[in-house]
Amino acid sequence: MEIILDREKYYFETVTNNKQPSQWLLLHGFMGSHHDFDAVIPYLNGTILLPDLLGHGKSRTSAPYTRYYIDRQIDDLAGLIKQRMNPPINLWGYSMGGRLALGLTLKHPKLVKRLVLESSTAGITSSVERLNRRQHDQQLAKTLKQGNLFEFVSAWENLKLFASQKRLSLNRQKFIHQQRMGQDSICLANSLLGMGTGTMPNYWPQLHELDLPVTLLAGALDSKYTKLTAQMEKILPCGQRHIVRAAGHNTHLEQPFMTAKIIKQEEHYK
Ligand SMILES: C=C(O[C@H]1C=C[C@H](C(=O)CCC(=O)O)[C@@H](C(=O)O)[C@@H]1O)C(=O)O
Numbered sequence: 001m002e003i004i005l006d007r008e009k010y011y012f013e014t015v016t017n018n019k020q021p022s023q024w025l026l027l028h029g030f031m032g033s034h035h036d037f038d039a040v041i042p043y044l045n046g047t048i049l050l051p052d053l054l055g056h057g058k059s060r061t062s063a064p065y066t067r068y069y070i071d072r073q074i075d076d077l078a079g080l081i082k083q084r085m086n087p088p089i090n091l092w093g094y095s096m097g098g099r100l101a102l103g104l105t106l107k108h109p110k111l112v113k114r115l116v117l118e119s120s121t122a123g124i125t126s127s128v129e130r131l132n133r134r135q136h137d138q139q140l141a142k143t144l145k146q147g148n149l150f151e152f153v154s155a156w157e158n159l160k161l162f163a164s165q166k167r168l169s170l171n172r173q174k175f176i177h178q179q180r181m182g183q184d185s186i187c188l189a190n191s192l193l194g195m196g197t198g199t200m201p202n203y204w205p206q207l208h209e210l211d212l213p214v215t216l217l218a219g220a221l222d223s224k225y226t227k228l229t230a231q232m233e234k235i236l237p238c239g240q241r242h243i244v245r246a247a248g249h250n251t252h253l254e255q256p257f258m259t260a261k262i263i264k265q266e267e268h269y270k
Helices: 070-084 096-107 127-145 149-157 160-167 170-181 185-195 204-209 223-235 256-269
Strands: 002-005 008-016 023-027 047-051 089-094 112-118 214-219 239-244
Touching: 002 070, 008 070, 023 070, 023 096, 047 070, 070 096, 070 185, 089 096, 096 112, 096 185, 112 256, 127 149, 127 185, 149 160, 149 170, 149 185, 160 170, 204 223, 214 223, 214 256, 223 239, 239 256
Parallel strands: 023 047, 023 089, 089 112, 112 214, 214 239
Antiparallel strands: 002 008, 008 047
């Protein structure tokens, strides 16, 4: 299905698992798509909306990088929730999708009743680190703008962050590789420039405002995001962190059953 949000065409799919009233909006990560959560969806209850985020999958655009600013995308997704869902909803973001989900919940708190942040962050607090990250992302964007998608994806897949994915079945590795190789390199470059981790606001000072249940997920093999989620849990009034054993950054891909079990276990209490 497609929807026009602030003059941009978004593609999304809807899965209805059962007659449970739960509503989920699932936001994929960088270079992902609505297929990102295929392995975990069968374990969820109710109705699940899966958009391709701006510049990803079938939501391609010729818009400049400024259209990707997180605040613009937050308002796009708020429009999707208001027009196609019955808020407040359950919102689950993975990695880049988690940064977007956090920003959406902070800006539109009435739309979200529960937030799940998988392997995500509230941004970079140090202005020097932010500048360094922006410069790093600009270099990555330059590679993509030169059309070197294969070179970019190969380097990305060899990041330490994704080392555990080399233990996945060849089918699963092929799935995620093809999902990345199927992207538009110019759109990816603009996504990095417009809403990279160094460009987004620093949300850390606002975390204490979130009075809704927040489930924090991190893979036991992902040392960077296990530390980041521990810091977030200390600040969040209703934060609950779970470490997914035998998983790295992408817990829903590497351990879909355990990831879903944690999500549903928390659902029981809320
Ligand atoms: C490389 C780092 O940060 C990137 C890693 C994860 C995020 C992401 O969405 C990855 C999705 C995937 O490939 O499965 C990405 C983002 O938030 O946009 C980060 O830039 C790092 O070392 O933190």
